[in-house]
Amino acid sequence: KLVRACQFENEGIWNNFAVSAECEKEFPGSIAAQISAFQKLLVIKTFRPDRLETAMNNFVCEALGKKTIAPAPLSVKSLYENDTDCFTPVLFITSPGSDPSDELQEFASMEIGRQGYHELAMGGGDNQIAIEIMKDCAEKGEWLCLKNLHLVTPWLATLEKEFKLLQPDKKFRLWLTSEPHLKFPSILLKTSLTITYESPPGIKNNLQRTYQSWASTFEEGNLLKSQILFILAWFNSVIQERRKYIPQGWSKYYEFSYGDLKAGETILSEIIESSQGQLPQWEIVHGLLENAIYGGRVDNPFDMRVLKTYLKQFFNGDIFQGAKKLSDIVQVPRAASIKDYFQYIAQLSDHDKPMMFGLPPNIDRSVQRFNSQRYINLLKAITAVGKEDLKFDREMWAKALGPILKLWKSIYKPDGFRALKIKPGHLNSEDPVEAFTYMEAYSMLGTLQKINETLSSIAKVIKGTGMLTSRIESEA
Structure with a gap:
């Protein structure tokens, strides 16, 4: 029935669909009116799998009546105020390149003071020390963050038992971070508030998360500083999102993180303050960001050339003066209010085009094929579980x-x-x-x-x- 309705034998009406870079928008009008949104998805899966990921995203948005299915940027402040208590650990499940500890430490410094926040990276034989610090923090009402729990999974049962024996002060919070691990104790997962923490997909989401983290410290009214921080946020987003095009984008997965962004913000703020309202010396900006922050993670000559090119392309006078754009559709806003930046970012597209990274358009095909096949495999796994459930x-x-x-x-x-x-x-x-x-x-x-x-x-x-x-x- 679907094959008859689509009239595949009529080549003329399908020419645009076959050659278009965005085929999901090029369904023949007479055919689109006769078939459902899911049937359109089946047609794209069969004939244009290189656009299946985008089509799946559009289908879900249409089915749910949403403009986007991207999650809202995580706010540690909102999480703390609305969802946490002293009896429930907060467990962040992280992915490579994402680490909430810097963001958490910054918020803790404002909320309870730097002296009341303690952090310990596990895996170095400090298990007993971690227990003692946890007991001490629980008694004093301080915060403790235990990192990399996936390195000490056999010990986590002990941690869970010791935590249950505590009689904590109401201000006490236990924060945990771990990468996914098959042997992670299920009881700790069930008793914790579990948060998936990963770099937000897409430049738009990345920018939103960056400005969410800057909301409490943003200096209103300083145009020059506001603009250079927007360029930094854009640069940080681009080099992170370029990772989805490995090995064409980067030769390997570099763990650019919130800590790099924070260090860049500090350095650029100091440069702007010392420039007394004048444009900074761009060579100094390039050198500090390359040698002191981002370049320290890059160990491949080709990747270093890409990083240097981005720095010269984004951090220059033409970008500030509006003579050039950050990409084909993005220009540095002439705004000094964080509200204006949030509004500007909200207007950006949810989907990144390869040309935004200086990459050829056809590189997106292989990425979409890989991602869509991964989604299909996950759907099959969920279906298999559903069949078991019927038993x-x-x-x-x-x-x-x-x-x-x-x-x-x-x-x-x-x-x-x-x-x-x-x-x-x-x-x-x-x-x-x-x-x-x-x-x-x-x-x-x-x-x-x-x-x-x-x-x-x-x-x-x-x-x-x-x-x-x-x-x-x-x-x-």
């Missing part, structure tokens, strides 16, 4: 296990068990009766925790908010 009777599980879950919820009070503090010295007591009692109590706590984890997983499956796995099925 059990949800109503039967609810009827048989519902009373047990209800009873457990009424008798299990985790706050009461947190008050039981069993220390290593108790287990090694010289009094055999006392040691035996504490050992039994310790074993009881572990058993109760395991039972609670199992019943919580079963409850989520029955409600439809959890995934049915072979382990949960066997335990049920």
Whole structure:
């Protein structure tokens, strides 16, 4: 039916679709009126897979009635004020090149002071030190950030148990960062507020996130500083987004981060202040950004040439004076208010064109093919899970296990068990009766925790908010 409706034998009406760089906008009018949005997606998948990623994005936006499906920029301040408390760790799942610790440290300095924020990178044998710092911070109401937990997954069960035994001050916060890891303990994932933290896709989203981080410190009314910071934000976004074109864009994945942006902001602000309202000496700007900040991450001669070219292309007098643009459609705004920059950025396209990076238009084809195939594989995996889910009777599980879950919820009070503090010295007591009692109590706590984890997983499956796995099925 779809094949007949599309009239593929009529080559004349499909010529524009076949050769257009944006074929999703070139469906023959007579055909587009007869087929659905999803059927258009199937046609593009079959005949123009090089545009499938864009077509999928447009389809989802149309189905949801949204202008964009890009998530709003993450605000640590909003996260802290609306979603966190002293009893729940905040776990950031990071991707290569994204690290929330710099942004978190900056916010902590404003919120509780630099002295009240502590940070420790795991993986160096500092496990016991981390426990002691956590206890101290919980008592004093300070913040602790433990980084790179994926390097110490066997120890995380101990961290989780020690955290549950705390009686923290209401100001205490525990922040955790980790890359995805197959052996990451599920119970820590379930008991934490889990946030996916990654570099926002697309130049527009990257710019929005940058200005979100600058919102509290932006100097209103300083035109020269506002403009050079916009150029820095654009430069930072371009070199990060160029990574999606590896190996044509960069030869490898360079971990340009928020820390680089922050260092660049500090240096450029100092240069502008010392220039007394005059344009800065561009050679100094190029040299500092190249040698002191961004260039330190680049170890390939070709990539270094690209970096230098960007610096000379963006940081020059012609850009400031409006004689040249940052790209074909983007010019440095003559604005000194952060509100004006937010409005300007909101008007930019959600989709990046290769020419914005100085790359040929056809390079986007291979990227879209790769990404769209990855999305399709993920959809297939989700479908497979859905079929497994059909193997059990949800109503039967609810009827048989519902009373047990209800009873457990009424008798299990985790706050009461947190008050039981069993220390290593108790287990090694010289009094055999006392040691035996504490050992039994310790074993009881572990058993109760395991039972609670199992019943919580079963409850989520029955409600439809959890995934049915072979382990949960066997335990049920």
